[in-house]
Amino acid sequence: MPRHVEAQVVVIGGGPAGMAAALSSFENGAEPVFLLERGKYLGGILNQCIHPGFGLHYFGEELTGPEYAEQFIERLKKTRVEVFLDTTVLEITKDRVVRAVNPAGVWEFRAENVVLSMGCRERTRGMLRIPGHRPAGIFTAGLAQYLVNIEGYLPGKEIVILGSGDIGLIMARRLTLEGACVKAVVEIKDSLSGLLRNYVQCLLDFDIPLLLSHTVTNILGKDRVEGVVVNKVNTHGQIIPEGEQFIGCDTLLLSVGLIPENDLSKKAGIPLCPFTGGPFVDEYFACDLEGFFACGNVAAVFDLVDYVTMVSTMVGGKIGSPSLDRKPPRHMLVPASGVSQVIPQRIREGKEGFLFIRSQHAFRDAVLSLSLEGREFQAMRIPLCYPSEMVKVNLQDIQWPSEKGEVQISIRGKRIHGVG
Numbered sequence: 001m002p003r004h005v006e007a008q009v010v011v012i013g014g015g016p017a018g019m020a021a022a023l024s025s026f027e028n029g030a031e032p033v034f035l036l037e038r039g040k041y042l043g044g045i046l047n048q049c050i051h052p053g054f055g056l057h058y059f060g061e062e063l064t065g066p067e068y069a070e071q072f073i074e075r076l077k078k079t080r081v082e083v084f085l086d087t088t089v090l091e092i093t094k095d096r097v098v099r100a101v102n103p104a105g106v107w108e109f110r111a112e113n114v115v116l117s118m119g120c121r122e123r124t125r126g127m128l129r130i131p132g133h134r135p136a137g138i139f140t141a142g143l144a145q146y147l148v149n150i151e152g153y154l155p156g157k158e159i160v161i162l163g164s165g166d167i168g169l170i171m172a173r174r175l176t177l178e179g180a181c182v183k184a185v186v187e188i189k190d191s192l193s194g195l196l197r198n199y200v201q202c203l204l205d206f207d208i209p210l211l212l213s214h215t216v217t218n219i220l221g222k223d224r225v226e227g228v229v230v231n232k233v234n235t236h237g238q239i240i241p242e243g244e245q246f247i248g249c250d251t252l253l254l255s256v257g258l259i260p261e262n263d264l265s266k267k268a269g270i271p272l273c274p275f276t277g278g279p280f281v282d283e284y285f286a287c288d289l290e291g292f293f294a295c296g297n298v299a300a301v302f303d304l305v306d307y308v309t310m311v312s313t314m315v316g317g318k319i320g321s322p323s324l325d326r327k328p329p330r331h332m333l334v335p336a337s338g339v340s341q342v343i344p345q346r347i348r349e350g351k352e353g354f355l356f357i358r359s360q361h362a363f364r365d366a367v368l369s370l371s372l373e374g375r376e377f378q379a380m381r382i383p384l385c386y387p388s389e390m391v392k393v394n395l396q397d398i399q400w401p402s403e404k405g406e407v408q409i410s411i412r413g414k415r416i417h418g419v420g
């Protein structure tokens, strides 16, 4: 028989998003608050990110991932937030019953509010459909990071990395420092996917080649990876057969994107946005289904943990607030030309909070444009923007029109090719 627990707030996932939301809801008067984490420690993905680069915006200093997490773990210890570790949520229902399991048994929480903060997962080889056998030696970059930084294993000695996302760039440096030889980072697009500073600090500083407009077209080796075939691609992403090259390696790392972890949300019937992969949210990160909030990478893949913390702290403060009226939102936001993602997608008041936008390409001298039914009502200059870095705008800086309707968000400017 499950144990039944009544809760004002149940937070699912104890990464930076869940910790900040639990802390802030408790500090704003909610009780009891339960924080459920399937791992043995709080901190989420931060525990394996031992490189510096976290917290510059939020704490004004550069911390490692575990140092950043520690700040919140210590603050949580001083509250009555009930932290359940080793506790996996198996199911949530639309009327906010959260079913979880841990070594003590099965639990059923009846929650007034549920905060989704389950983070994201990595895209795998199966999603890329690269031909070849299924040899040992193919890892996602995040798994390789876990093996090196937490378990102390080196996944291979001669490495090729597919995808120039931040995790791949960071792992190129990490594996080099551990004595492996990173032969190349191969990127299908004609521009870098990760942050420019990671390209400089992780590839340039270690003489690791970056092959833009290239992709892996075959994986060779039966028991263990023996090498990969790499081809150039044209501007439409089609493979050019000429100039094919073989790169000998024993390991292929995949750094080809992250997907918000929403299997639980989907089963609960929470509407998901096709552009972010997370639930549709309003400016308070409330989902379309009443009593549910989504924050952090479960809502959309954020580039900086600082933004995750800011948003999740706001969510905690808004739980139970009267400004969360359930009237239909005034505006629905949708990405248009040059934009791949917009968070939030619903605006109720537009007075507080932020608009996060991810561009489709790298642009310089760009203009961020907001239009209602085809009429531009706001244009903002952005000197530079990259798909890897979200553009953040204060909602109160936008003059929202009084008419209701769909707002298209676009970016126009000069395209940057190469690494910028």
Ligand SMILES: Cc1cc2nc3c(=O)[nH]c(=O)nc-3n(C[C@H](O)[C@H](O)[C@H](O)COP(=O)(O)OP(=O)(O)OC[C@H]3O[C@@H](n4cnc5c(N)ncnc54)[C@H](O)[C@@H]3O)c2cc1C
Residues within 6 Å of the ligand: 012, 013, 014, 015, 016, 017, 018, 036, 037, 038, 039, 043, 044, 045, 046, 049, 052, 053, 054, 055, 087, 088, 089, 090, 117, 118, 119, 120, 142, 145, 166, 167, 170, 261, 264, 295, 296, 297, 298, 302, 303, 304, 305, 306, 308
């Ligand atoms: C390799 C890498 C490098 C990064 N580098 C930087 C950097 O330099 N600077 C920076 O600012 N940001 C960086 N980031 C981004 C930052 O780490 C993320 O934005 C942040 O960790 C997202 O927090 P989150 O709480 O949403 O997700 P996570 O940290 O992923 O936490 C989600 C938690 O939910 C738990 N969970 C999931 N499902 C369940 C379930 N069913 N039941 C119970 N628990 C569950 C998971 O175990 C996990 O602990 C990096 C990220 C990665 C992956």
